[in-house]
Amino acid sequence: MTGTLSLLSLASCAAMVSLVAQTARFTTGVAAVRVDVLVTDRGRPVTGLARTDFELRDNGVAQTVTDVSSETLPLNLLCVLDLSGSVTGLPLANLKDALAALIDALAPADRAALVTFSHRLHLHTRLTGNKALLRSLVDGVRSGGNTSVIDAAFAGLAMREADEGRTLMLLFSDGRDTASWLTARTVLEAARRTDVVVYPVTARVTNFMNMTVFRPNDPLTVVPSGRLRPASGGAIRLLDAFADDTGGRMFYAEGEGGLRKTFLDVLAEFRQRYVLSYTPTGVSSDGWHPIEVKLLARSGQVKARRGYFGVTPGAGARTPPK
Amino acid sequence: MMKGAGVLGSFGGRPLACAIGLLVFCHVPPTAGRQDARPRYADLLAAYKTGDVDGAVSGVMRLTSSGEGTKTLADWVANRRRSKDVVSLELALMLHTEAAILGFGESAALGLGGWLDQLRAVRRIFVALRALAPRSAFVRNWHLLWESVVQGAGLSPISLTADYLPMALEDFPNDAEVLLAAGCRYEWLWWIGSANPRRLPSGGSSSDKQLRTAVDLLRRSRTADPAAVVTRLRLGRVLFLLDDFDRAEPELRPLTVATVEPAWRYLGLLFLGELLEHRGETAAADAAYESAIGLVPVDQSARVAAAQLAHKDGRRAEAAEDIGRALDRPETGLDPWWLYLRGQWWQFEDRLRTARAMVRR
Numbered sequence: 001m002t003g004t005l006s007l008l009s010l011a012s013c014a015a016m017v018s019l020v021a022q023t024a025r026f027t028t029g030v031a032a033v034r035v036d037v038l039v040t041d042r043g044r045p046v047t048g049l050a051r052t053d054f055e056l057r058d059n060g061v062a063q064t065v066t067d068v069s070s071e072t073l074p075l076n077l078l079c080v081l082d083l084s085g086s087v088t089g090l091p092l093a094n095l096k097d098a099l100a101a102l103i104d105a106l107a108p109a110d111r112a113a114l115v116t117f118s119h120r121l122h123l124h125t126r127l128t129g130n131k132a133l134l135r136s137l138v139d140g141v142r143s144g145g146n147t148s149v150i151d152a153a154f155a156g157l158a159m160r161e162a163d164e165g166r167t168l169m170l171l172f173s174d175g176r177d178t179a180s181w182l183t184a185r186t187v188l189e190a191a192r193r194t195d196v197v198v199y200p201v202t203a204r205v206t207n208f209m210n211m212t213v214f215r216p217n218d219p220l221t222v223v224p225s226g227r228l229r230p231a232s233g234g235a236i237r238l239l240d241a242f243a244d245d246t247g248g249r250m251f252y253a254e255g256e257g258g259l260r261k262t263f264l265d266v267l268a269e270f271r272q273r274y275v276l277s278y279t280p281t282g283v284s285s286d287g288w289h290p291i292e293v294k295l296l297a298r299s300g301q302v303k304a305r306r307g308y309f310g311v312t313p314g315a316g317a318r319t320p321p322k
Numbered sequence: 323m324m325k326g327a328g329v330l331g332s333f334g335g336r337p338l339a340c341a342i343g344l345l346v347f348c349h350v351p352p353t354a355g356r357q358d359a360r361p362r363y364a365d366l367l368a369a370y371k372t373g374d375v376d377g378a379v380s381g382v383m384r385l386t387s388s389g390e391g392t393k394t395l396a397d398w399v400a401n402r403r404r405s406k407d408v409v410s411l412e413l414a415l416m417l418h419t420e421a422a423i424l425g426f427g428e429s430a431a432l433g434l435g436g437w438l439d440q441l442r443a444v445r446r447i448f449v450a451l452r453a454l455a456p457r458s459a460f461v462r463n464w465h466l467l468w469e470s471v472v473q474g475a476g477l478s479p480i481s482l483t484a485d486y487l488p489m490a491l492e493d494f495p496n497d498a499e500v501l502l503a504a505g506c507r508y509e510w511l512w513w514i515g516s517a518n519p520r521r522l523p524s525g526g527s528s529s530d531k532q533l534r535t536a537v538d539l540l541r542r543s544r545t546a547d548p549a550a551v552v553t554r555l556r557l558g559r560v561l562f563l564l565d566d567f568d569r570a571e572p573e574l575r576p577l578t579v580a581t582v583e584p585a586w587r588y589l590g591l592l593f594l595g596e597l598l599e600h601r602g603e604t605a606a607a608d609a610a611y612e613s614a615i616g617l618v619p620v621d622q623s624a625r626v627a628a629a630q631l632a633h634k635d636g637r638r639a640e641a642a643e644d645i646g647r648a649l650d651r652p653e654t655g656l657d658p659w660w661l662y663l664r665g666q667w668w669q670f671e672d673r674l675r676t677a678r679a680m681v682r683r
Contacts, residue, residue, distance in 0.1 A: 115649065119660050121622060123649035146660070151626050158629050158638075158645040179660050181592070181623035182630055190633055 032066070033058070035276045036166060036197050036247055037293060037304040038269065045272040046300050054276055057292040059283045067277040074109040075270070076127055076165040077102075078196070080156040082173035083143040084118040091203070092143050095172070098259040099138045102170075103131050105267055113159065114138065117152035118145030119179035127161060149173040150180035153198070153242060154187045160196050168270045170263065171200045171242060184238050191245050193309045197273075198246040199266045200239035203253050247304035286310045361385060363398060367410070370417045371682055379421045386421070386439045395443055403450040411451040412460050413681045418443040419464070423471055441482040448486070456493050460680050462500065465490035466666070467673035469503040473510050474667025498547035502556070503666050505539035508532045509560050510665040536560045551577060551586050555593070562597050570597055578613070585658040588617040592624055592659065595631075604635055622651050623659040 035056065039046040051068040079099065087095060106112060106129075114124035114137050124137040149171070156169045177184075191198065236250075243250045249269070253262040276293070283289065290307040361381035370378035385391040402410050422440035448464075455461060465486060472483050487504055494500040512532040540557040547553065558573030574597065576582075577590030595610030608631055614624035629644035651657075661668050 119657075120620075120651065120653075121626075121649050122653075123646070151622075154626065154630060154633075155645045155649060158633055158641045161642075179663060181626050181659055186630060190630065193633065 032277050032279050033308065034195065035278075035291060035293065035304055036195065037274045037276055037302055038247065038249065038272075039274065039295065039300050039302055041300040045269060047272055049274060049295075051276070053296055053298065054274075055294050055296050056276060056278060058278070058280050059289050060292075061282040063278040063280060065276050065278050067275075069275045069277070070271075070273065073275060074111070074165045075107065076161065076167040077106065077110060077112040077267075078115065078127075078156045078159060078167060078169040079112060080115045080117070080152050080169055080171045081141075082118075082147060082149060082152075083116045083141055083145075084147040084174075085144050086174055087143045091174075092141075094257075094259045096138055096141070098253075098263040100135060101260045102263045102267060103134045103138070105264055106131065111165070115152060115155055115159070116141055117148050117155075118143065119148050120145060121148060121152055121155055123155075123159075126159070146179040147173065147177055148179040148181075149177045150182050150184055150187050150238070152180075154182055154190055156198075157187070157190050157194050157196050160194050166270075166275060167194075167196045168266075169196050169198045169246075169248075170266055171198055171239065172202070173200070173239065174203045177238070184241070188241055188245050191242060192306065194246075195305070195308070196246060197270070197305075198242040198248040199251060199270065200243050200248070201251045201253055201259070201262055201266065202236065202239055203259070245306065247306075249303065284310070363394060367413050367417060370420075371413055373682070375420065375678075378417055379424060382417055382421050383424075383436065383440070386418070386436075386443050392439070392443075396446065399446050399450050403453065406454055408451065408455050408458070409681075411447055411454070415444065415447045415451055415464065416677055416681050418447060419468065419677075423475075438482065445482060452489065452493075460677070462490075462494055462497065463673060463676050463680065465494070466499060466503055466669060467677050469507065470666040470668075470670040470673055473507060473665025474670055476514065496542075496546055498543045498550060498553070501539050501543035501546060502550065502553050503669075505536045505543060505553075505560075506556060506665045508536035508539065509556060509563075512536070512563070513663065530564060533560050533564050537564065551582060555586060555589055558590075559593050562593060562600075567597055567601060578610070584617045588614050588621065588624065589658050589662055591617070592627060595624075595627060599631060604631065607631055618655075618658060620651050620655040620657045622648050622657045625651075 037054075039049060047070070049068065051065040054065050054068070056063045056065055079102070081095065081099075083092075103112065108129070111127040111129045112134055113127045114134065116122050116124065124141070125133060128134065153169075153171055156171065160167050240250050242248070251262045251266055253259040280289070288307055288309055291305065293302050293304060295302060361384070363382075363385060366378045366381045366385065369381070386395065399411070399414070401407075402414075418440055422437065422444050452461060468486055469490070487507055490500050491504055509532070537557065537560050540553055540560065543553045544550065544557060554573045555577055558570045558577070561567075561570035561573065571594070574590050574594040577586055578594055579587070582590065591610045591614035595607045595614065598607035598610060608628065611624050611628040611631065615621050615628065617624075625644050625648035629641045629648060632638075632644055633641035
């Protein structure tokens with residue numbers, strides 16, 4: 001847990017935004033790098049941009065954006081979902097309903113994977129385009145136990161497959177971590193080594209009664225009673241950091257049907273992002289590459305990763321700068 | 323085999339029911355039909371003594387929640403104290419302790435007020451008992467039982483739950499297990515503080531001071547019982563958390579040998595691996611994590627640790643494979659790391675059984 005907070009005050013998007021990209025495929029020094037970018041203006045996604053609308057710097061060196069694509073690449077959706085003891089009853093029903101809607105909204109070429117967690121991590125399916133299977137698996141999930149959101153987030157990152165698709169991790173959690181082995185700092189560092197874009201979703205609930213429930217025969221479940229709990233301050237900061245470091249955005253589900261709408265909003269926003277491609281020139285293929293992207297000749301905010309790590313397999317443990 | 327292995331066997335590598343013990347009391351909350359007949363306190367004590375835990379506990383919950391019951395209890399305790407009736411006070415303490423434990427359980431219909439009533443009853447009886455027999459074996463075991471509940475249930479450290487520990491340290495200053503429980507409390511406080519600073523009494527963030535206090539207590543415990551595996555494990559872990567790697571490693575290394583019980587060995591390897599990883603000794607850390615894998619049926623944390631290290635090292639395919647295996651653990655059973663986070667909870671079943679046996683003698 002130590003050091004988590006030091007990672008939480010990441011730079012916000014301004015005219016020039018620090019980004020993180022990634023690239024696991026960056027092995028020869030000449031491979032193309034892709035940067036997943038969200039452009040907004042007064043909170044609304046900006047569409048219709050061309051490659052000439054962007055300026056991109058890799059390690060401070062201006063690069064030529066060779067391609068801008070949007071909605072053309074298939075989506076790999078990693079659903080990483082909190083099924084700890086607090087997500088029971090109506091919250092669980094709402095979650096299943098929201099997931100069903102999300103699965104229905106996937107395009108034919110899209111694939112989804114389902115990972116759930118309490119203190120225990122569970123892979124229900126790797127990436128699949130079989131919607132019937134996904135619906136069936138969602139229908140069968142059960143909740144109970146503590147919360148390993150940090151370990152689960154890492155699992156999602158590590159599962160990212162080396163294909164041409166874009167990977168969106170929808171990370172749903174409503175509470176603080178109580179069982180993970182990994183620390184938040186470790187997993188945020190891991191996030192900077194991948195191109196997975198994380199969209200955390202949490203619940204915002206009013207009239208919350210912080211009454212602890214303890215089950216003597218289930219000591220790994222110590223949860224607030226009553227309804228779906230809102231994430232605590234620490235949990236919010238953690239989820240926010242996942243979003244910030246990966247270029248995603250944090251969403252809050254509110255009210256009746258809020259989760260369904262939020263999940264669909266996440267998917268819709270992700271589809272309105274741009275994927276900028278460029279072949280790095282004038283920079284080393286190794287090490288940490290801070291990236292900066294800004295818009296040319298128009299207003300708007302750009303949100304994406306802060307950089308990427310050129311990885312030489314087996315070259316030893318690496319830690320991106322904080 | 324190092325001392326402590328036998329104790330560990332109660333949860334190492336076994337399903338949940340065996341791991342922390344399937345608690346023998348399974349409380350049934352008072353029903354509407356039973357509330358009109360207010361039980362007599364003496365009958366409840368007799369029921370508890372003869373093994374009717376459910377009946378005695380549900381009855382005492384109803385009794386204590388009334389103003390009349392509170393006054394009756396106060397008089398009863400005062401009388402027993404005057405007559406130096408230690409045996410009855412021990413029996414009553416256990417009855418209300420079990421009611422208090424269940425008072426914050428979801429099966430109890432007491433609410434916060436009812437739970438506090440039980441905590442106050444426990445306090446009243448404990449104070450009387452401690453005045454008569456401060457250093458008895460029963461009191462010592464009760465301290466250890468209560469501390470396992472406080473840490474295991476994640477009770478907010480309010481005075482009625484938390485301040486028995488200073489009394490235990492005062493009455494048993496050189497007792498290895500009391501010192502271990504106390505050291506574990508401070509490590510646990512640091513942990514919950516680091517996850518949610520608002521839960522600390524100080525209202526502040528997690529603090530090295532708690533870890534240093536834990537080190538002091540654990541060292542005293544180790545002096546009192548040098549062979550205790552769990553003390554070394556926790557001492558090594560806390561020293562690591564304080565970045566004192568040089569002192570942490572000698573505590574952890576001896577726990578990684580084959581003669582140590584698998585669950586403790588698993589944790590020793592996990593902690594040692596993390597230490598080595600922080601030192602930049604990637605290959606050695608990897609070896610430690612790999613050695614931990616397979617020692618216990620649910621080894622999720624070791625697999626996650628190995629996957630993270632591979633990922634950091636640029637071995638993405640290996641990381642994906644490791645995490646795939648971490649996501650495919652058995653549905654039952656517990657990773658010892660999850661129990662470690664519950665402090666002294668793993669002692670709960672044994673302490674409760676011992677305490678019950680003591681009052682039924």
